[in-house]
């Protein structure tokens with residue numbers, strides 16, 4: 082069989098710095114079966130005539146580039162079976178079905194049979210990190226998060242060694258909540274033995290972070306640690322986790338804390354309070370704008386507790402006084418935000434007098 086794997090064209094709304102992991106796993110699976118495999122980015126002409134086409138998708142707001150490649154390849158290869166999977170396909174199957182009827186098959190959630198195989202990274206030779214899941218799903222049910230819809234059951238595995246590609250220099254964990262895994266010690270042991278740089282990319286759950294875990298983390302090669310401060314409810318846990326990490330030697334500027342805003346459970350005042358506290362605790366605050374799960378244009382949703390102007394103020398402040406979209410605890414920035422009495426004072430930028 083001839084298999085075409087398609088990643089929609091990368092552009093502003095369809096942006097990711099990572100290779101399409103599920104497609105790389107499908108490449109490995111089909112090559113093992115003796116099939117011919119080709120990876121295509123966007124709509125590209127070539128002489129490869131596929132029997133089966135897999136198309137991946139990302140966030141729900143990035144549906145247009147997905148529709149474009151479906152239209153392009155299904156028109157061009159009328160006899161090929163077209164399978165569309167990924168986040169948007171799982172969360173918005175009706176939106177996809179309305180547009181393409183029976184021409185495509187929608188695959189929701191994971192391809193179970195390929196989840197635990199080594200991806201074929203040879204199709205992305207410039208990439209040098211192994212992306213792994215040591216667990217799927219999450220033990221929590223945060224109302225703003227899609228994980229429970231994408232991976233409803235929390236499942237963990239004891240080993241990730243066979244998912245590390247020879248020659249890679251880094252391991253990236255995409256676990257939603259690795260500290261909830263009963264096997265986290267086994268996984269950390271393996272990472273320590275492999276002696277590779279590691280990134281717990283989806284963040285660590287501060288509520289589960291103990292002194293033992295902080296010490297084990299310090300033994301790994303971690304350039305940046307990620308936590309979250311999405312609601313005031315985890316305040317005490319987060320403050321304690323940050324203190325534990327600092328006690329074992331992590332510098333605050335190496336701890337980045339994602340802070341949700343624009344959800345119906347938050348508002349500008351509690352967002353400001355969370356950002357102030359993070360800067361007072363000496364860590365990097367990274368605002369994360371909530372996007373709903375429905376397919377609507379990026380940055381168009383405004384929660385009832387916010388105004389479009391307030392949301393724009395944050396985006397602008399991140400660009401102008403922030404660094405890489407974040408608010409690091411630099412002296413000047415920390416003072417400006419922590420001394421502000423109102424949201425507007427903290428994030429409004431003054432016009433420069435000519």
Ligand code: SF4
Nearest residue numbers: 219221222223226257
């Ligand atoms: S803890 Fe994180 S991954 Fe789990 S449901 Fe909440 S936001 Fe999602």
